[in-house]
Amino acid sequence: MTPALELTDLRKSFGAMEIIRGVTLSVPAGERHAVIGPNGAGKSTLFHLISGHYRPSAGTIRLGGETISGMAPHLINRRGLSRSFQITNIFPRLSVWENVRCATLWAMGYRYSFWRNIERLADARQRTEEILTEINLLDRWHVPAGVLSYAEQRALEIGLSIAGNAEVLLLDEPTAGMSRAETERVVALIRRVSEKRTLLMIEHDMGVVFDLADRISVLVYGEILASDTPERVKANPAVQQAYLGLEAS
Ligand SMILES: Nc1ncnc2c1ncn2[C@@H]1O[C@H](COP(=O)(O)OP(=O)(O)OP(=O)(O)O)[C@@H](O)[C@H]1O
DSSP states (O other): OOOSEEEEEEEEEETTEEEEEEEEEEEOTTOEEEEEOOTTSSHHHHHHHHTTSSOOSEEEEEETTEEOTTOOHHHHHHTTEEEEOSSTTOOTTSBHHHHHHHHHHHHTTOGGGGGGOGGGHHHHHHHHHHHHHHTTOGGGTTSBGGGSOHHHHHHHHHHHHHHTTOSEEEEESTTTTOOHHHHHHHHHHHHHHTTTSEEEEEOOOHHHHHHHOSEEEEEETTEEEEEEOHHHHHHOHHHHHHTSOOOOO
């Protein structure tokens, strides 16, 4: 089967510094995949490449078999890949409902002409309600997004991603800065929304990684050191040495 996302010998240099040094990775449809690695390993750079915010120096990125490397972020997004930035997609003065409805209308192709066909807005209303239910924010529908708690804003962000019908979700540290209770709620949410989707996430919290991921890739100095099941990654001596800072036995 065609992988949902496929990176082939991907490279990125800034000046003379090669930060991503030949990453090859295949993520099957429906997999929950975590990218871990020490600070400065190149995880964010890798996400910028996949989402189109950086242009690769070399290599290929395929989404559902189609080459997307070098495309603009909005075109990649339209092809079904959504990257959740930490809260920056939210309109803080609009209500939770309006935020999700905007994304829903956009995804349904109403764009700027949606007022022409009021009847069809019923579709958008239903879809908005479904998404708010999925992200557990239906009872907060009328609240301006800017006054939601941090964890609720992250949930809303994920809602905006799924409203756009993304098949592949990229989440960048989805639980950063959260309490244990908030983390547990967001993990449950991510598990739910990724049931019918492919998930690629950067996460520092190993509890979250081992709880959610089907497979983990360990990025060290811009190279994938291991890409395997959580159990095998944990047991891998090279990973322990390079990433966890333990002496290899
Ligand atoms: N636009 C840029 N120009 C020059 N160097 C950059 C640029 N973006 C990132 N780098 C460098 O690339 C390296 C990898 O950075 P990156 O942010 O991708 O790492 P990371 O694994 O996401 O780290 P962290 O876990 O701390 O977020 C760093 O040394 C960083 O200084």
